[in-house]
Amino acid sequence: MEYGTSYFGVRNRRHAAADLDQFAADGLNAVLHTFSERDQLYYQGTMADIVAESHDRGFEVYVNPWSVGRVFGGEALSEFIGRNPEARQALSNGRRVAAACFNHPEFREFMREWTRDAAGLGADVLFWDEPHWFLPDWHDADFEDGAWGCRCEYCRDRFEERYGHEMPREETDEVREFKADELLAFLEEVMAIAKAEGADNAVCLLPSEDADHGLSEWAPLARSDDLDVLATDPYWGVFEDAGGPEAFVGYFSEKVARMADEHDLRSQIWIQGFRLGPDVEDEVRTATRTALASGVDSVFMWGYEACESISSIACDEPEAVWSAYLDEVQNHQ
Numbered sequence: 001m002e003y004g005t006s007y008f009g010v011r012n013r014r015h016a017a018a019d020l021d022q023f024a025a026d027g028l029n030a031v032l033h034t035f036s037e038r039d040q041l042y043y044q045g046t047m048a049d050i051v052a053e054s055h056d057r058g059f060e061v062y063v064n065p066w067s068v069g070r071v072f073g074g075e076a077l078s079e080f081i082g083r084n085p086e087a088r089q090a091l092s093n094g095r096r097v098a099a100a101c102f103n104h105p106e107f108r109e110f111m112r113e114w115t116r117d118a119a120g121l122g123a124d125v126l127f128w129d130e131p132h133w134f135l136p137d138w139h140d141a142d143f144e145d146g147a148w149g150c151r152c153e154y155c156r157d158r159f160e161e162r163y164g165h166e167m168p169r170e171e172t173d174e175v176r177e178f179k180a181d182e183l184l185a186f187l188e189e190v191m192a193i194a195k196a197e198g199a200d201n202a203v204c205l206l207p208s209e210d211a212d213h214g215l216s217e218w219a220p221l222a223r224s225d226d227l228d229v230l231a232t233d234p235y236w237g238v239f240e241d242a243g244g245p246e247a248f249v250g251y252f253s254e255k256v257a258r259m260a261d262e263h264d265l266r267s268q269i270w271i272q273g274f275r276l277g278p279d280v281e282d283e284v285r286t287a288t289r290t291a292l293a294s295g296v297d298s299v300f301m302w303g304y305e306a307c308e309s310i311s312s313i314a315c316d317e318p319e320a321v322w323s324a325y326l327d328e329v330q331n332h333q
Contacts (some may be wrong), residue, residue, distance in 0.1 A: 002298035004030030034066035063123035069100030073130035089150035119197035191226035202229030233270035245287035253294035268298035288328035
């Protein structure tokens, strides 16, 4: 059984080593290191050392594209979309937004390079974290109701080539099918590169079943030759219709475990450790116990110490949240 946490923000090797020692003492045996565009530009050698330190302690090491291109999860900025404004997604109303288009050739090439660099750190697994098209609800700016992306020239050309007619401005069933298929094609390309570079692949889908948030159908991804770990992150405190940790975590844990079993994959569930209010220890315990009891192979928390270091998303009582997670992990061992 794999028990882990995400780890971010610390690039001092000595401080990172101390944290890794503590994780091991707390009973964890896996860690995810974020690898943002900033890390790729300035900290590759440092990150390779931190990955090696993680291996020295017996951890399975995951590396993820933290908010790269602003189309993966994470609290990081993207230099790519600043330097390549023409590669941004275009909404159905023509507005360009701060997220790269999966179909733009410059972004595809950028991601090929990122994949090789990330695998080159010595990662055991590249963790494709919440890949998604632009979601207006995730941004503070006002967007026209019903606006969707992407309808850039590359997406329009690929759509017309596939369906034989112009891409509509309404988000039809064909558009939703197209978006899901194009995202899957992108993932299959980068996963193949990761495998060629010696790393396994995990894809963490958002706990939703529509093309805007990722994939409406998960089975095509599960059938991918280069996928090794199927993951999702049922953060009950984020989704308004979640219905509480037991129901939400339970549903998606069972789904991931079942699909992974059917397709000979490993399964993974992420526990919410951010943006939680006071007095939520019981919720965290329930979520963690539910995931551990579901039969999944791996349980992680996002993120370490309940994101105390990121003030904008830190839990109100981070120590209590982190301790509740670790207690359940230790009780399960």
